[in-house]
Amino acid sequence: MIATSPLLDVRDLTVFFDAGDGRKIHAVSGISFVVEEGEVLGLVGESGCGKSSIARALLQLPRPAAGRVVFEGVDWTRASCRRLRRLRPRLQMIFQDSVSALNPRRRIGDAIAAPLVIMKAGSPKERARRVLKAMHDVGLPEACQRQLPSVLSGGQCQRAQIARSLIARPKMLICDEPVSSLDVSVRAQILNLLEDLRRRYKLAMLFISHDLAVVKNISDRVAVMYLGRLCEVAPAEELYRAPRHPYSRALLEAAAQVDTRQPAAPLSLVPGELPSPADPPKGCRFHARCPVAEKQCSTTDPRLEEIGSGHVVACHFPL
Ligand SMILES: Nc1ncnc2c1ncn2[C@@H]1O[C@H](COP(=O)(O)OP(=O)(O)O)[C@@H](O)[C@H]1O
Ligand SMILES: [Mg+2]
Numbered sequence: 001m002i003a004t005s006p007l008l009d010v011r012d013l014t015v016f017f018d019a020g021d022g023r024k025i026h027a028v029s030g031i032s033f034v035v036e037e038g039e040v041l042g043l044v045g046e047s048g049c050g051k052s053s054i055a056r057a058l059l060q061l062p063r064p065a066a067g068r069v070v071f072e073g074v075d076w077t078r079a080s081c082r083r084l085r086r087l088r089p090r091l092q093m094i095f096q097d098s099v100s101a102l103n104p105r106r107r108i109g110d111a112i113a114a115p116l117v118i119m120k121a122g123s124p125k126e127r128a129r130r131v132l133k134a135m136h137d138v139g140l141p142e143a144c145q146r147q148l149p150s151v152l153s154g155g156q157c158q159r160a161q162i163a164r165s166l167i168a169r170p171k172m173l174i175c176d177e178p179v180s181s182l183d184v185s186v187r188a189q190i191l192n193l194l195e196d197l198r199r200r201y202k203l204a205m206l207f208i209s210h211d212l213a214v215v216k217n218i219s220d221r222v223a224v225m226y227l228g229r230l231c232e233v234a235p236a237e238e239l240y241r242a243p244r245h246p247y248s249r250a251l252l253e254a255a256a257q258v259d260t261r262q263p264a265a266p267l268s269l270v271p272g273e274l275p276s277p278a279d280p281p282k283g284c285r286f287h288a289r290c291p292v293a294e295k296q297c298s299t300t301d302p303r304l305e306e307i308g309s310g311h312v313v314a315c316h317f318p319l
Helices: 049-058 082-088 109-118 124-137 141-144 154-166 184-201 213-217 236-241 246-257
Strands: 008-018 022-035 040-044 066-071 091-094 172-176 203-208 223-225 230-236 305-308 311-313
Touching: 022 049, 022 066, 022 141, 022 203, 040 213, 040 230, 049 066, 049 172, 049 203, 049 305, 066 223, 082 091, 091 154, 109 124, 109 141, 109 154, 124 141, 154 184, 184 203, 203 213, 203 246, 213 223, 213 236, 213 246, 223 236, 223 246, 230 236, 230 246
Parallel strands: 040 203, 040 223, 091 172, 172 203
Antiparallel strands: 008 022, 008 066, 223 230, 230 311, 305 311
């Protein structure tokens, strides 16, 4: 039997930013994960923990400080800028702010066609046909094709962004808080659309949200992140039923306390504050807020260890 390699294989991904005072912001610190063909991996954690930095580092925007990103067998960290331009339509990103993700002076139809133009794919006629098909797939009326983003609603802009991401028929989407800036009433529609497209096109996704409730239904597995590190990765059902990392449990408890009619409530309900990523704590990065921390936790960084089938946790004292 030939072992197949995962669709996306991320090893030791590391991202720093300049804090402006000579220090380095440790946004992403040596994170590894895989996404299989057709799989949806949810990525959750408090605001500022490094989720968007991971998303952008996958696309080499900017290039990560260290680590490897292998997608469809190609190491993107070694690809030239020119090659990356051609590769990126294969791994599309959907951003939180759908309105500003679209060029205000570009008609919706042209925005949706852009990845095909970059890839030099198809004749103008073929492109026009695919634009209409993509608009139909995401539930955008044909009339939107010649309109500018400013006349569309937030939900329609998000649908246009999704159509643009899908037009080059990628195998994977990176969804970075795709519904966080939408009205609650529109949110469920866009989530349903993404689930539907995922099934129809067997799309893999990295689905990022600060809100555990948002990733719950769509994810096959969920990765929990804290201050630039992964705490726990588990099959979704298992993570929600029996989280093993104290931070995962705290997040779930905080989410449970929140009135379900306000699904966007912040995760600041977890006691304590997120330490500065310019000066991350020694040992386990969560130890100062952890209810079960012992001395060892402040000195020794726990490694991600397998504690069950497909379930890894980075904790000296998993629950
Ligand atoms: N362009 C940037 N310059 C400086 N610091 C940044 C930049 N982008 C992100 N950061 C910092 O990196 C950390 C991780 O940010 P981010 O990846 O946006 O987190 P999340 O998406 O989880 O909210 C935060 O401390 C943030 O302030
Ligand atoms: Mg973000």
